Amino acid sequence: MHDFKYVGQELYCEKVRVRDIVEKVGTPAYIYSYKTFTDHIMKIQKAFQSVNPLICYSMKANSSLAILDAVVKKGAGLDIVSGGELYRAQRVGCHPQKIVFAGVGKSSEEIESALRYGILFFNVESEPELKLINHIAAKMNKKARVSLRINPDVDAHTHDHITTGKAESKFGIDLGTAKAIFSRQRQYPAIHFCAIHVHIGSQIVSGDPFVKAFKKVLKFIDEIEKTHHVRIEYLNLGGGLAAVYKNEKPQTAEDYARKILPLFKGRKFRLVFEPGRFVSANGGILVGKVLYVKQTNVKNFAIVDTAMNDLIRPTLYEAHHEVLPLLQKPKAKKWIYDVVGPVCESGDVLARDRHLQEMITGDYVAFMTAGAYGFVMASNYNSRNRPCEVLVKGNRFEVVRKRETYPQLIAGETIPKF
DSSP, X not given: OOSEEEETTEEEETTEXXXXXXHHHOSSEEEEEHHHHHHHHHHHHHHXXXXXXXXXXXXXXXXXXXXXXXXXXXXXXXXXXXXXXXXXXXXXTOOGGGEEEOOSOOOHHHXXXXXXXXXXXXXXXXXXXXXXXXXXXXHTTOOEEEEEEBOOOOOOOSOGGGBOSSTTSSSSBOHHHHHHHHHTGGGOTTEEEEEEEOOOBSSBOXXXXXXXXXXXXXXXXXXXXXXXXXXXXXXXXXXXXXXXXXXXXXXXXXXXXXXXXXXXXXXXXXXXXXXXXXXXXXXXXXXXXXXXXXEOSSOEEEEESOOTTTOOHHHHHOOOOOEEESBOOTTSOEEEEEEEOSSSSTTOEEEXXXXXXXXXXXXXXXEXXXXXXXXXXXXXXXXXXXXXXXXXXXXXXXXXXXXXXXXXXXXXXXOOOO
């Protein structure tokens, strides 16, 4: 599952003692395991090798250049959602024909940049977006390749904030509207309709919602190919495979393949996958240092130097991240702690009511499963510098993003003369 293990009483990342890393680079620090990231990409490649899919890692989960470089070198493409992510994809040399561009609010500038680079296709989320892409492509004398993102109105049974395939979601196009678009395809001379996209959400532990959604989409494809003489070259199945945060028992890549591959038997289109959390969540930890231990009549607080601005998931989603000490103390008493940060918000709680070994100032703790939607959602709230990022491979480690400095914190700001 991941490569963070205890060796004796010490927590290791692959073959490096985590305490050695943070004593050199400081805290807070995100630490990533190269092996965990690349192994998870290879698990999907292996599970679906019989159909030779295009796997486009969803870089919004973790867009560190070091991570992107690692997965691209393992043969993956990239799923992007902004011009900034396109820039990152270019920086790591991702082939344009392995890039798909999603998101409900693409700007004119982003569309132009993607067309200029020659991406595989846009995942189009609305008809106004389709009209804009057609207009820009025509002006550039290009043919834009497009995948319509279908909203199948399927409940993925996950957190409301990460459910994307229900009718009330902002994502995708309902089946009726999508059919109407194909009936009017001559209105879009600069568009090549080549694919269908469906993504129903994230952290989905069962294969059943996927099967329900994919059956709807396959029926839709049959109708449009027959009625509107469209040839679908790619079916983009999105992401959604779950990671283990607490006690979830999600399907493996092999389970998922066994469940869905029979649906596509005999089909001529190529499958595309956009895994994000499945690849990256278990590949990273966030390490903080205990600043104070505060005891009250009702609570014990372990106040650490990392906070909600570094890892927003517990505050935003009530997400669970296991808390582990970097150094186990077998004879230490057990206490119940709320592990909290220094940010001036009551919501700055990283872990509630955890049974942990007795902690003292200077102890280090690791927040597990922080490789997805961790650093990428970090902010400078309370004018706090964002953490550093470290990549471990075997017995080596390197800082792949330096900790922000105070001058960097105010870079670009000015005080007006008036």
